[in-house]
Amino acid sequence: MRFCALGSGSEGNALLVEYRGDPGIAPTRILLDCGFGLRALTSRLAALDLAPADLHAIFVTHEHGDHVGGAYTVARRCAAPLFMSRGTYVSSGGEAEGVEAQVVAAGVAQSVGDIEVMPWAVPHDAREPVQFSFSAGGRRLAVLTDLGSITPGVLRMVSGVDALVLECNHDEAMLRDSAYPYSLKQRILGAWGHLSNTQAAALLEQADTTRLRAVHAAHLSQSNNQPALARAALAQALGAQEEDIGVLEQHAVGRWISV
Ligand SMILES: [Zn+2]
Numbered sequence: 001m002r003f004c005a006l007g008s009g010s011e012g013n014a015l016l017v018e019y020r021g022d023p024g025i026a027p028t029r030i031l032l033d034c035g036f037g038l039r040a041l042t043s044r045l046a047a048l049d050l051a052p053a054d055l056h057a058i059f060v061t062h063e064h065g066d067h068v069g070g071a072y073t074v075a076r077r078c079a080a081p082l083f084m085s086r087g088t089y090v091s092s093g094g095e096a097e098g099v100e101a102q103v104v105a106a107g108v109a110q111s112v113g114d115i116e117v118m119p120w121a122v123p124h125d126a127r128e129p130v131q132f133s134f135s136a137g138g139r140r141l142a143v144l145t146d147l148g149s150i151t152p153g154v155l156r157m158v159s160g161v162d163a164l165v166l167e168c169n170h171d172e173a174m175l176r177d178s179a180y181p182y183s184l185k186q187r188i189l190g191a192w193g194h195l196s197n198t199q200a201a202a203l204l205e206q207a208d209t210t211r212l213r214a215v216h217a218a219h220l221s222q223s224n225n226q227p228a229l230a231r232a233a234l235a236q237a238l239g240a241q242e243e244d245i246g247v248l249e250q251h252a253v254g255r256w257i258s259v
C-alpha cells in the first residue's frame with residue numbers, strides 16, 4: 001500500500017491511497033476527502049499521471065468545505081461511489097443527481113477492492129465526523145485530522161499502525177498570540193476543534209507505536225504553526241530524528257509514501 005497527499009490544510013484536503021495486490025491486477029485507488037474543485041483536483045492528480053477516472057471510491061470525513069468541497073462534483077465525474085457518515089451526508093446536502101452516495105458507520109469496515117477502510121468517530125465540531133484507517137497487504141495506515149481531543153477510540157485507531165498521518169494544526173502559543181478573534185481561538189483550542197503540536201505528541205506518547213515506520217504531520221495552520229515546530233514535537237515524542245518526520249503541504253502535491 002502507498003499514499004500521496006494532494007494537499008493538506010484549511011484551504012483544501014485530499015489524499016490518495018493505492019494498493020496493488022498482484023502485479024497483474026490493476027491497483028485500487030481511494031481518494032480521502034476532496035476539498036478541491038474538479039479542476040484543481042484534476043491538475044493535482046495529473047502531477048501523478050492520474051485522472052479522476054482512475055479513482056475507485058471517495059471517502060469524506062466530514063462536511064467542512066476543506067474536506068467535502070469538490071467531492072460531489074468529482075464523484076459524478078469519475079462515477080465512483082462517495083462514502084460518508086449519515087450525519088455528513090445530511091449536512092453536505094445529501095442526495096445529488098448522478099452520485100452514488102453510501103453511508104458508513106464508525107466501527108463498521110468497508111471494503112473497496114483489496115483495501116479495507118475503517119471509519120472511526122472523532123470529537124470535532126461537525127455533525128457526525130469520522131476519520132479513516134486503511135488496511136491492505138498486512139499493513140495499516142491511519143489518517144487522523146480535524147479533532148480537538150484524544151479519546152480512547154482515537155488511541156485505538158492509531159495504536160499498532162504502520163504509517164500515520166496526524167494533525168498538527170497549531171502551536172498553542174502562536175495561536176494564542178495571533179490576531180484571530182477570541183471566539184475562533186476558543187473554537188480551535190476546544191475539545192471539538194483541532195489538535196495542537198503538543199496534543200499530537202501526547203497521542204504518540206500514549207499509543208502503541210512499535211510498528212510505526214512513517215509519520216507525517218498534516219493540516220498545519222498557515223498562520224499559527226511552522227513545519228519545524230510540528231516536526232520537533234512529533235520527533236521528540238517518538239524518540240526519532242526530526243528529518244524522519246514528514247510534513248504534508250497545502251500548496252504542493254507530495255510524493256508517494258510506501259506503507
Ligand atoms: Zn479541516
Ligand SMILES: [Zn+2]
Nearest residue numbers: 062064124146
Ligand atoms: Zn473540520
